[in-house]
Amino acid sequence: MDLLIEKGLMFGNLIRIDSPVLVERYNRALDALTGKRTELTEFHIDIAGFSPEIGDELADPLYLNHEGVNRQFILLTTEQKRAPLLSSKFSTSRSILRQFIDENERELFALTVRDAVAGEVVNSVFRIETPADLFEIRKLRIEADTTDGTVRVAKRLRGMIDEFKTRPDAWFDDVLIGEMIGLAKETGDVTRNPVILPEMEFDQSNFWTSHFGGLYVFRDIENPAVISVGPKKKIGKTPLPIVFDFDDRAHIATFLDLNDLVEPIIKARGMDATAVLRQKMDFIVARVAADRGEELSQATRRDLRALGRKYAASLPAEWQGLAALVRWAEEGGSWPHITSGHPAYFYSLRAKPHKDADLVNRLLAELSPLDFRQLFICHKDAFYAAYAEWPDAKQAYVARFLESEYQVDKAGAREALFGSEADMSEPDPQDASPWSAGRSRDMIDRVGPWGAINRRM
Structure with a gap:
């Protein structure tokens, strides 16, 4: 780390x-x-x-x-x-x-x-001893x-001031006046400086919790449910009768659709969808190449394209599905048939604008873990856990990418990925970590949220 x-x-x-x-x-x-x-x-x-x-x-x-x-x-x-x-x-x-x-x-x-x-x-x-205890927190x-x-003293002083203003004989109450003067020395003038x-x-209606291996609780929607990151058999009964786990991909897809919580990236308004999908494909190529011992610390998009050709036979179904969407968007042809059972399905979605968009994007990030950027933005703890298990080559590539093409414009990247109302509960863009001894704090020249992806090679 x-x-x-x-x-x-x-x-x-x-x-x-x-x-x-x-x-x-x-x-x-x-x-x-x-x-x-x-x-x-x-x-x-x-x-x-x-x-x-x-x-x-x-x-x-x-x-x-x-x-x-x-x-x-x-x-x-x-x-x-x-x-x-x-x-x-x-x-x-x-x-x-x-x-x-x-x-x-x-x-x-x-x-x-x-x-x-x-x-x-x-x-x-x-x-919290059982999942049911979570539902007591409302x-x-x-x-x-x-x-x-x-604050306690100021509240007491304010009560005395109210009494002094409203009680007819308060002007003659030396004890009350003396106590007010004494408290005012501690708090200052609470009438001017409250x-x-x-x-x-x-x-706390809809939320994620790390308890019990990770649970997404949606109880304030039309079709409520609990989604467990781990096996639902270990969760047992909850006040909500519907419980899914990550093996229930079709049920989760139906749940998201019934509650109108997601939209396809390829059809999202104001979004460079093919750029986003191509970047996700690059992330998958990086995973495959790193597993085969390739050096990625300085890899460019051109390098990743070459590695994609080199390991084309090994690219997983997630990459193939996203590639089909890009071909449809850029070259026309038939709409690719990517159902909820396809490994690329959740990579192709983002949350619609609504009050629980951050929560839904967090869920989608866990359901599409090869997209390390979305995992980093939406679910830091899951990202750090995954990062610790990656080979050194992928760690180096991911760290460099996030530093050079995400850190320089966090707000812009989130808006481009998730829409103009994206928040993700992230801190405002600041300088680098205060733990980074000797590192320059000069802002890197802005390259935009996609970096090299929008440049002609």
Whole structure:
């Protein structure tokens, strides 16, 4: 994984904490939430304040996410909103934290100037033992305060101010006035600079979770279902009667179609479909060539085309199906008959624009794992797990491609792949990983999301 870290493709956009003041604030918050402290004087944190270095130090990668259910967080700066969420257990977690910071940024900025904000994404489930427990999580709310209770004190002061304004004899209540003055010294003028954080509530209707090997839960649609990454026999009963696994390709295809969740790439509006399909074909050629020991670290599209000819007899059905679609689009002829049973089927789809588009594209990425770019964009954890198993040649090619032709224009690439409303819950484009020692932060000349694919050879 060192190559990914070096190129800013793993642990990228984390916030570096190396100030003694911020380290001490973090420790106060960590102690308040978990009863633990760190001895590190320098570390990096994600949007939730989780630090992989501290996770290693404590030998607990879930030290801020007990049982993978109770997501706690530590905010030292509102800039954390631009950071990723590492090792997420639910697909909704980062968007919830981002929305909380966005909607309370002024208050959080004022609070974090003086102290850390510690909080929790609260639900009624503290431990998930069966898949049925997942369905008990319907509403999530955020509770947060500084380590010295500024929000709690400010709320109390605001109540006193309301009482003072509405009670006829309040002007003569020296005790009330004295308490107000004392609290105001701690909080400042809450009438001009409100520091109250509202309790925010979020629905968790359709989501992915890493629990039980990976589950996609669609319960807020016309035809609900659960889709299991692993064998559905191991899942058992769920509150939803329909459960599929990845062996049920035809059923999943029907489910996506019945709920109007996907569209064929080749027919998507505003999309250079053949460019996307050809790129997917290149990724498949790279897999085949790497398996045969070819050197790919500097491979161009011309090189991949040559390798495709060299190993034409070994190219899998996924490549053949995509090639048929490209021939139809560019040369006319009969429409290729690619049914849900064809290995190329899910490679040929993308989510339609709707509120669960990110979730559907995540599902499609797992169903078409040879498309490493979509896997990287839509499902980081699955990408990292797959990357660790690839031969060195493919690792080098993938890392170079993502660095040179995706990192330089993340937003443009996502829009070209998934449409103008694409979000993918990704952090805003930033410089490379802060863990990349000595690496230049100058922006690479923009080449567009497809790089060499749009250039004439």
